[in-house]
Amino acid sequence: MFDLHQRLEAxxxxxxxxxxxxVEGPAxxxxxxxxxxxxxxxSNDYLGLAGHPAIAEALRRxxxxxxxxxxxxxxxxxxxxxxxxxxxxxxxxVGRPRxxxxxxxxxxxxxTVAALVGRGDSVVEDRLNHASLIDAGTLSGAxxxxxxxxxxxxxxxxxxxxxxxxxxxxxxxFSMDGDVAPLPALVEAARECGAWLMVDDAHxxxxxxxxxxxxxxxxxxxxQDAPVLMGxxxxxxxxxxxxxxxxxxxxxxxxxxxxxxxxxxxxPAALAEATxxxxxxxxxxxxxxxRLSELIVRLRxxxxxxxxxxxxxxxxxxxxxxxxxxQALAVADxxxxxxxxxxxxxxxxxxxxxxxxxxxxxxxxxxEQVDRLLETLAAVLASPVGSVAADAT
Numbered sequence: 050m051f052d053l054h055q056r057l058e059a060x061x062x063x064x065x066x067x068x069x070x071x072v073e074g075p076a077x078x079x080x081x082x083x084x085x086x087x088x089x090x091x092s093n094d095y096l097g098l099a100g101h102p103a104i105a106e107a108l109r110r111x112x113x114x115x116x117x118x119x120x121x122x123x124x125x126x127x128x129x130x131x132x133x134x135x136x137x138x139x140x141x142x143v144g145r146p147r148x149x150x151x152x153x154x155x156x157x158x159x160x161t162v163a164a165l166v167g168r169g170d171s172v173v174e175d176r177l178n179h180a181s182l183i184d185a186g187t188l189s190g191a192x193x194x195x196x197x198x199x200x201x202x203x204x205x206x207x208x209x210x211x212x213x214x215x216x217x218x219x220x221x222x223f224s225m226d227g228d229v230a231p232l233p234a235l236v237e238a239a240r241e242c243g244a245w246l247m248v249d250d251a252h253x254x255x256x257x258x259x260x261x262x263x264x265x266x267x268x269x270x271x272x273q274d275a276p277v278l279m280g281x282x283x284x285x286x287x288x289x290x291x292x293x294x295x296x297x298x299x300x301x302x303x304x305x306x307x308x309x310x311x312x313x314x315x316x317p318a319a320l321a322e323a324t325x326x327x328x329x330x331x332x333x334x335x336x337x338x339x340r341l342s343e344l345i346v347r348l349r350x351x352x353x354x355x356x357x358x359x360x361x362x363x364x365x366x367x368x369x370x371x372x373x374x375x376q377a378l379a380v381a382d383x384x385x386x387x388x389x390x391x392x393x394x395x396x397x398x399x400x401x402x403x404x405x406x407x408x409x410x411x412x413x414x415x416x417e418q419v420d421r422l423l424e425t426l427a428a429v430l431a432s433p434v435g436s437v438a439a440d441a442t
Contacts, residue, residue: 070390077097082390085388087385088388088389088390088418088421090422091391092411093252093283094285094411094413095409096256096261096287096411098285098286098327098337101287101327104287104330107323107326108320110322111318111322111323112319114319116317117317119314119315119318121315123315128315129315131322132150134321134325135150136150142262142328142332143263143265143294145278145296146295146300147294147295147297147301148293149300149304149307149310150315150321151292151293151307151309151310152291152314153290154281156291157291158185158249159181159184159188161307162186163188163189164302164303164307165216165245165247166191166216167189167191168190169213170214171210171212171215171216172185172186172191172192172194172215173195173204173215173217173244174194174196175198175199175230176196176198177220177226178218181249185218186218192213194210198223199228201231201234201238204235208238208242215245216247216277217246220248220249220251221257221263221265222251222264225394225399225407226366226368227360227364228360229257229267229363236270236275245277246276246277247277247278249279250278251279252284252365254284255285255331260331263280276295276296278293278294279293285331286324288324290324341365341412343416344412348419349367351419351420351423356427357369357426357430360405365411367409367410368408369408370404371405371406372404374395376404377395380406383429383432384425387429389422391407393405393406394407408422
């Protein structure tokens with residue numbers, strides 16, 4: 050018999066049980082959450098586009114033109130002119146011949162990896178990859194080899210043990226640490242071993258590189274360096290969904306072989322229209338990336354001045370390592386009591402003993418809001434509730 054009550058109690062005792070908060074109104078730094086006005090530092094809305102009125106208007110126009118649902122999978126009759134236009138725009142944006150839309154980044158990774166490798170093949174991946182890449186490697190049936198985080202020598206050793214067709218998988222920006230993969234060196238390692246490099250750039254698209262074209266663009270890398278690129282639409286671009294970009298053969302192959310593309314309803318065409326507008330804003334409004342960079346410098350400089358230790362990151366993801374899950378929750382609760390939302394990230398999202406506060410910045414934040422966060426953090430970590438956490442940092 051399943052004793053789910055006992056399992057739940059064990060999770061609660063270990064500080065691992067999750068719960069949901071209710072948000073009112075559009076995404077933004079100031080939100081009404083669970084009936085309170087809260088200053089939020091937990092959204093992946095890096096460019097501040099998720100609540101943009103022009104994108105909302107494009108969504109409205111799209112719903113009037115196409116309705117609220119696509120009605121079927123892309124390969125039946127769910128693939129609209131709007132979907133096709135978005136795929137073309139995304140391909141041009143990242144400098145690839147083709148792009149293919151998926152409903153979520155999780156589905157994009159699972160479908161793509163399983164379509165490209167299987168039994169007799171190999172997946173080599175970073176130990177701190179996103180859960181979707183880890184699950185993709187496991188479910189593909191390929192031999193799965195994991196290398197030490199961002200360690201290219203470790204990746205080479207694992208590549209030397211690979212069999213059959215081999216995919217080298219990495220995040221572009223790691224979602225829990227905020228650091229950037231050593232992509233130029235990984236490109237060389239993959240090339241030496243005849244592997245294909247696939248980059249999940251969920252947290253880099255819109256933020257890094259010229260015009261926000263992503264982490265590969267940040268290093269001047271392209272199609273020949275990383276044949277498979279995955280990006281999401283629900284973070285910097287402020288809508289929802291994902292895409293895989295590559296050459297003509299890759300996309301045509303995925304259309305017929307990626308099960309998470311074949312066997313699911315297409316995203317609403319109205320959402321594709323909204324994303325086209327978001328992509329235009331992301332490309333044209335460079336001030337958003339400049340503002341974001343300034344806020345990152347402000348946060349890190351202010352944290353250093355207050356004696357706080359952030360994990361090494363030059364991205365909008367700025368974690369404070371706490372260690373113990375219960376202690377991380379206690380600090381997050383103390384911040385919440387002061388009207389600030391910074392989530393405590395715990396296992397299994399991160400490894401045991403690696404619980405942390407995950408601060409994320411948006412171009413929509415004001416400098417004064419960052420200062421308020423720093424002052425409140427310093428006070429909480431200096432209080433009895435934060436004493437253990439302060440020692441851990």
